[in-house]
Amino acid sequence: MLKQKLQTHQIILLVISGIVFIMGIMLIIAPAAIYPDPSKGFQVMRSMEQGSAFNVMVKPDQNDISKNTSEFLAWWSPGQYLVPYFFKLIFSVNTGRASSIVTLLFSLSGIFGFYYFFKKAGFTPMISALSVLFIVIQLSFFTPYVFYNGGEVLLFGYTGWFLYGCIAIEKTNWKLAVFLFIGGILGFICKSSFLWMYAATCLFLWLRFSMGTKDIIRWIKNGIWIGVPAVLSLFMIYHFYLSKGANPSSITGGIKLVWETFGFPLASPILTAFSVDDLTNGLLFHDDPPMFTYFWGVIIVLICAVLSILLIWFIAKKAPHKNYALLLVVFYVVSVLFFGQSFLRQANISYEARHLRLIGLIAAPGIIYLVSRLQTGYKYLFYFICFVIAYSSYKYFVPSYFQNKNIGARGYSGIAQLFIDQPSLNYIHNLDKQNNNAIFVFNSPDLSLEIERNRTITVETIGAEVAIDYDDYVYNGHAGPLYIVLPADYIGPKSTIMRKCFPGYTGFKMTMLSNDYILWEAK
Numbered sequence: 001m002l003k004q005k006l007q008t009h010q011i012i013l014l015v016i017s018g019i020v021f022i023m024g025i026m027l028i029i030a031p032a033a034i035y036p037d038p039s040k041g042f043q044v045m046r047s048m049e050q051g052s053a054f055n056v057m058v059k060p061d062q063n064d065i066s067k068n069t070s071e072f073l074a075w076w077s078p079g080q081y082l083v084p085y086f087f088k089l090i091f092s093v094n095t096g097r098a099s100s101i102v103t104l105l106f107s108l109s110g111i112f113g114f115y116y117f118f119k120k121a122g123f124t125p126m127i128s129a130l131s132v133l134f135i136v137i138q139l140s141f142f143t144p145y146v147f148y149n150g151g152e153v154l155l156f157g158y159t160g161w162f163l164y165g166c167i168a169i170e171k172t173n174w175k176l177a178v179f180l181f182i183g184g185i186l187g188f189i190c191k192s193s194f195l196w197m198y199a200a201t202c203l204f205l206w207l208r209f210s211m212g213t214k215d216i217i218r219w220i221k222n223g224i225w226i227g228v229p230a231v232l233s234l235f236m237i238y239h240f241y242l243s244k245g246a247n248p249s250s251i252t253g254g255i256k257l258v259w260e261t262f263g264f265p266l267a268s269p270i271l272t273a274f275s276v277d278d279l280t281n282g283l284l285f286h287d288d289p290p291m292f293t294y295f296w297g298v299i300i301v302l303i304c305a306v307l308s309i310l311l312i313w314f315i316a317k318k319a320p321h322k323n324y325a326l327l328l329v330v331f332y333v334v335s336v337l338f339f340g341q342s343f344l345r346q347a348n349i350s351y352e353a354r355h356l357r358l359i360g361l362i363a364a365p366g367i368i369y370l371v372s373r374l375q376t377g378y379k380y381l382f383y384f385i386c387f388v389i390a391y392s393s394y395k396y397f398v399p400s401y402f403q404n405k406n407i408g409a410r411g412y413s414g415i416a417q418l419f420i421d422q423p424s425l426n427y428i429h430n431l432d433k434q435n436n437n438a439i440f441v442f443n444s445p446d447l448s449l450e451i452e453r454n455r456t457i458t459v460e461t462i463g464a465e466v467a468i469d470y471d472d473y474v475y476n477g478h479a480g481p482l483y484i485v486l487p488a489d490y491i492g493p494k495s496t497i498m499r500k501c502f503p504g505y506t507g508f509k510m511t512m513l514s515n516d517y518i519l520w521e522a523k
Contacts, residue, residue, distance in 0.1 A: 012133055028097055033415060043448055046449065075245065076192065077241075096416070103153050113163075113164060135364050138272075146401060259302060268332075270304040328366060484520040
């Protein structure tokens with residue numbers, strides 16, 4: 001029986017790894033599109049390739065575009081472009097293929113990292129393997145194979161091993177101090193939101209090593225062993241990175257207490273572990289048309305919050321290992337407090353379950369363990385839910401991948417471009433080769449990655465109301481040729497607005513690049 005179970009869990013891991021490896025090869029052949037956040041990071045990488053300092057973006061000065069201005073980009077952590085940059089240099093590949101290699105390697109790293117973490121946390125190899133399978137069928141796992149999401153996939157590949165270390169370390173000593181110091185810095189490099197996870201880790205370790213004793217001195221000593229390296233790590237992160245620019249938590253919009261302020265983070269176990277937020281196109285934040293109105297979105301969030309609290313309580317009560325139960329509860333509570341206060345202050349953090357994905361990842365083996373103890377009928381219900389999630393993920397990945405492969409335009413970066421077609425991109429590429437002092441203007445940050453020789457400006461998309469704040473859009477002065485690339489539906493008032501945003505230029509000429517895109521140029 002034991003031998004059969006070991007073989008079964010090994011087969012599960014082998015099949016998962018094989019499928020992910022095949023997906024990774026497919027991705028390297030036809031790289032994914034890209035989210036706006038990592039595209040900003042790749043713009044920094046482009047500046048560094050052209051000679052700028054570390055993490056500094058060089059771009060035309062808004063007050064005089066004949067000059068450049070430099071900005072230290074502290075809004076996002078650097079790993080989203082530094083890790084692909086490493087593979088780009090090692091293998092001499094373009095940005096698209098480098099990011100594809102990152103997605104493949106960190107997906108596999110996450111699979112085995114969480115598997116070994118689950119085993120170390122006290123679960124059987126079979127439960128651990130099934131938990132990984134439960135994670136892999138989620139929509140969020142397939143996302144980087146359609147859109148490179150930078151820090152999200154890096155964090156997935158890192159946190160499993162980091163949590164393994166949290167469980168594996170048996171006592172407070174210099175090894176723990178080194179682990180916390182280096183682990184905090186590496187986690188932040190992956191994604192800046194790791195900081196709340198870092199705080200939860202320190203609290204968990206302190207409680208783990210101190211609970212069960214009434215010796216106050218012991219509590220203090222444990223706090224010192226944990227606190228000193230953590231403070232040093234945070235000092236390094238703040239002094240050398242965060243203090244040099246704005247970040248999402250530094251910009252707030254005043255206090256706003258609504259039902260979802262704390263309800264959304266409370267609902268995170270259900271929203272993330274069962275892909276509820278992803279499958280509904282976002283209950284509260286969405287780019288695509290929502291499935292539910294705001295009112296019903298809030299109601300669903302509150303229902304999920306109640307179910308999540310019950311789920312965490314049952315897992316903590318039934319889990320076979322007390323350290324796992326403690327870790328799950330601590331991370332859940334810290335996430336609710338961190339994101340609750342962030343939403344309360346209206347920090348620049350969206351109501352998206354991806355920010356809280358780690359809670360669903362940690363809860364996965366607890367969920368599988370509870371299901372394994374249910375009666376047969378309830379097990380089949382869970383299997384049906386898993387089938388719906390897996391099928392939805394398949395329906396998302398397959399057509400999206402082939403759209404990127406067969407329809408998305410590709411140029412210098414190798415990334416699948418969704419906001420321009422191939423004829424238009426080819427025309428822009430030729431203009432880039434013919435000039436060395438031109439400025440290209442786009443309304444999508446990923447398109448700037450296709451310009452190799454010249455400078456670029458990215459402006460926000462003009463909405464349907466055709467109203468903008470000119471202070472954010474106007475670029476004064478005159479440099480070389482100006483090329484403004486726009487969707488064809490900008491013909492009319494929106495095009496007029498865009499031309500007025502460059503008062504140093506006159507005599508604009510319009511060219512139809514294709515049926516869907518236009519070019520305004522002035523020399």
